[in-house]
Amino acid sequence: MSDRAWLFVYLGAVVILGFVHNEWIMFTCIIITVALGGGARFKIFTKALFVIALFNISISLSYIIYSFFVDVDIFALVLINLRAFAITLLTFTLVRRINLHKALEFNKILAILYGFTYAQIMLLKNMLYNYYDGLKSRGTTLKTSITKKQLQPLLTTLFGTMLHKSSEQSMGLCSRGLIDD
């Protein structure tokens, strides 16, 4: 099956899961998704668990405390948490198993936008972390937060690089005739 077909199967599955209110179906979906994860299934599983943990634990604990004062069905939490985990697991499995750029090729502009954005994110993210490392090595940063004096040169570098890269990519697009102007 092509990457695009997998993307649409995934979107269909996500919508169906939204309408399912049975814990066992949700649990079965999680098992199937884990099986589809291949060699990276454990990594995907823990990543999904980690991502939903903070929000879901805080909501679940609040609801458990709430149940001491108001008569509520505490088992509703099982379904809510299973659904959140099933959809998140499905998303990470999809991203791991398919090439998103290829899957988005049904729309040329969307595919180019995604490719350029992802490339720029990686470039700027590395610059940011290098900047943090530079500050850390000089002992001028407070944990991982940044002050106004440090923020301004950082923003100059980030915006300058972004503007330069954008004009470079624009010339590249024109010269290769990828976009008809």
Add this chain to the structure above:
Amino acid sequence: MHIPDGFISPQTYIPAIAISASLLALAYKKIELDAEKIPLVAGVSAISFVMMLIAIPFPGGTTMHLSGVAIISLLFGPWIAFGSISLVLLIQALLFGEGGITSYPINIIAMAFVGSFSSFWFYRFFSSRSKNIAIFMAGWSSIFFPAIIIAVVLGIQPLVASVDETPLYFPFGLSVTIPSVVIPHIFIAIIEGLVTLSSVKFLRTQFRSVFGE
């Protein structure tokens, strides 16, 4: 502020898909994507993504991250900001699990659309009085109004999707979500306003030829 997967009912996110898709179609029509604009939108999206990784000191020893919505809206215009931040939210949802795929339309309506346009209109409204106040208010509104929308959307879930008063999605009503989401964001919005003021003024000076009014 991102809503994760599993907390929003289809009764909410299906209409939101229709609204957000219409807004995105309108945005990309307004932006007029061509060989010059595509890399710019991609670049602005990357900037927005990276700005969300920058941690700002918060009173009490904790940190918050920039949203950058107002900065981008004031420097590049609300439509580019909306299109770019929508793209960022998609990448965050798919690759990093920040915000869900089912809540994506809600997240882009609140954070990208309302955030971009509230900051732009607040700036326009206050700029006749004072540029500094206008930039600050733009930053403040880009956090405050999306927070209200997120709180309302979460809070109506028990009303729209419950069986025998048992919630199927987000379990708390408006009486809980409004204070718990909006009150902390009032203070976060003040910090965002100050950071927006500092950043926009600085970038307009540094890149006068690009962002000069």
